[in-house]
Amino acid sequence: MQILKVLSVSLLIGSALLPWNATAIDHLEQVKFNGNNNFAANYTESLLVRSLLQITQGQLQQASQTIDQVIQTAPNFKLAYLVRGDLLMARAQQLQSFGSAPESNPDKVSDFRAEARMRLEHYLAKQAPSSIPEPLWQIDASQQYVIVVDADKSRLYLYRNVNNQPQYVADYYVTVGRNGSEKSSEGDKRTPVGVYYADSQLIKKLPDFYGNAAYPLNYPNEWDRHQGKNGHGIWLHGTPSDTYSRPPRASDGCVVLSNPDLKAIGPIMQKGKTLFIVANNMQWVSPDQAATQKMGLTKAVEDWRKDWESQDTEAYLSHYSNQFFTQSTNLDGWSKEKRRIQAYKMHVEIQLSNVSMFRYPNSQQQMAVVNFDQDYKSDNLDSKMRKRQYWIFENQRWKILYEGAA
CATH class of the missing domain: 2.40.440.10 (L,D-transpeptidase catalytic domain-like)
Known part of the structure; x- marks a missing residue:
């Protein structure tokens, strides 16, 4: 039992011991390889994780059989060979720690341990299917x-x-x-x-x-x-x-x-x-939370479109951040050009379609990327293009940070 404890705990050294049990193994039993599904859950990884969980349950014989399946499926899976070596040493009462074979490289063992931990943690902390x-x-x-x-x-x-x-x-x-x-x-x-x-x-x-x-x-x-x-x-x-x-x-x-x-x-x-x-x-x-989060931005994009279509230049420009930039100009340059063009107050029709919105990850200030197909029609121009905008949330309002062709 002491050998089992050394093997299972050392797999997760540097991380809190995770609360897995037989239920986790039962969950993995539901993961079946489906040759008709090109995107099926990774069968090889499922086998590896099952073997590690079997180790923690004291099922060393079953773990050995499972890890042999892993090696048969992926003969170049080096982590699997290390686990099999540890299992052999455990059964011979010679195991001291994860990857403790005499020829093991400490740096590589650390890498293998990190990989095993990542794979285990994923399976033991599955996201809710609806999230x-x-x-x-x-x-x-x-x-x-x-x-x-x-x-x-x-x-x-x-x-x-x-x-x-x-x-x-x-x-x-x-x-x-x-x-x-x-x-x-x-x-x-x-x-x-x-x-x-x-x-x-x-x-x-x-x-x-x-x-x-x-x-x-x-x-x-x-x-x-x-x-x-x-x-x-x-x-x-x-x-x-x-x-x-x-x-x-x-x-x-x-x-x-x-x-x-x-x-x-x-x-x-x-x-x-x-x-x-x-x-x-x-x-x-949840999808409902995502819908709520994007609601304000959806309205801001539509308000921007309406103000542009109405040729109300100052209302239109109010949608742009003071930090606004393009590949060639800033807000001052953009504003001058728009005031020049819209001074004629021509009739304009603007339609947006195929709109996507993505919350920009890990940004210091709440930011989103918006892509859309833009159909612009005026008295002297008929233009269609794919456009990209970056929007930031500043002073309790969504504003455009960047605009250009996508």
Whole structure:
């Protein structure tokens, strides 16, 4: 029993002991691999977690059988081999701590321990099925799927757009930057936090290190550049062929999936422009809470549209923050140009469609990204474009911080 205690507790060293029990194992029994579902819950991870939970229940024989299944399913899963080695040593009454085999590298054992803890904590703290990531206020029809990454939990969530509402599909363990999140400069080995888009798969042949595929993110985005953030080459990519997964914090800033998981979501990535939100310590809300949170912004966008359409220039400009910027001007320059154009008081019709709204994660001041198709018609101009705005909540009112083509 003492050996069992050493094994189970050392898996979670540096973290409070988690309250799992037989119910948690029963939950995992419900996770079945469905070959007809490309996005099925990760079968390999489910087996690994089951083996760890069996260890804590004293079921060492069952745990050994389960971990053998893991290795059979993923022969390059190094964490699974470490757990199997510990189980063998436990049965021989030789185990002192997690990864205590004589040839074990202490740094690598620490990485394996962190990965085991992340995977366990996820399964033992499942979000309520009805809750959604807080940034997902409104999805437009052009986005069939949305990806949300909780960086400090090393988790990627995939949602399907059903009638402009997010519907959970699957989630996967990921690796992020070795120095955490909140990327700000070239070489800081951090993963950026914000609202991004993943492009289609890179065509050029990449080294084995990047796995089976790589999808570039559009970091730095408009807000990143305005804050002076720099760097490039932030990708979603896979793992080397001899490695099933990497530690929770091990990349140079990229988001890294196992190759089987990357293959599972590959079909949705091929079109490019896949919405990709990265948050830190992500908050979860009910759909009703999300609807309430976006209500004020929805009204603000519509009021802005009406004031622009009415050609009431001062009312229209009142929707813009003093901090407003575009790629080429600030509020003063924008205001002068709008006053010049609208001095003619021409008849204008403006329609917005395919509107999306996303709460910007981890922003110091409440902020949201709004995308829409804009149909502008006047006496001398008929224009359609996809537009992006950043809105901030200042002085108890939503105002536009940035505006430009999407």
